[in-house]
Amino acid sequence: MSAKVHTYEEIAQHNSRSDLWIVIEGKVYDITKFLDEHPGGEEVLLDEGAKDATAAFEDVGHTDDARDLLVKYYIGEVDPNSKPIKVERPVEAIPDAPKGK
Template sequence: MGSNSEVYLFDEVAKHNHKKDCWIIISGKVYDVTPFLEEHPGGDEVLLLAVEKDATDDFNDVGHSDSAREQMEKYYVGKVDTSTIPAQPNYKLPPQAAAPAEQSSGLVVKLLQFLLPLLILGAAFALQYYNKK
């Protein structure tokens, strides 16, 4: 890890949000990943989507290897003052809003489970009937 122990405000880090100047926050640490953009196995778009927020969950969800975690230390530039990071928005639908869609799709599935075998059976009888003529 670099010897730089500078502490940045979230707004300062968020300004570094494009291909020529890209900083990300992971586990309270700030990384300047600009030189790594072209080398990143997932492409530069993945890293650019991680700017202007705390990307810890995104990073952990991918399941990076130990060597990837070691490699990122060379991009370390400091820490972020975690009290300045805005709360992440919650994009989950409330249960009431999701329920009608689940009910209607469940009805369609049940209807198809009933009708599909009848259609197949009807087609088999029709083929048998026309083949006898």
């Protein structure tokens, strides 16, 4: 069975705490269930959600264990004919400002 192919337009629709996809090295991952488990916190994942997070992933210097964990969340490949689109972080992902007294 071949891998499911996703366009960046489709990937951009999965940009919330309840439905979050990322792209790393051309592979698409549904990391929704990993948000609460991420050692670096969920905010960094939400910042990279629904877009190509390869540079951010590599900059951190993840361990082999972290790379192996990706297999669990793999859902397909990016359509090679698809072009990345600008994705804004959803309002629900931005923490509330502290409330005054």
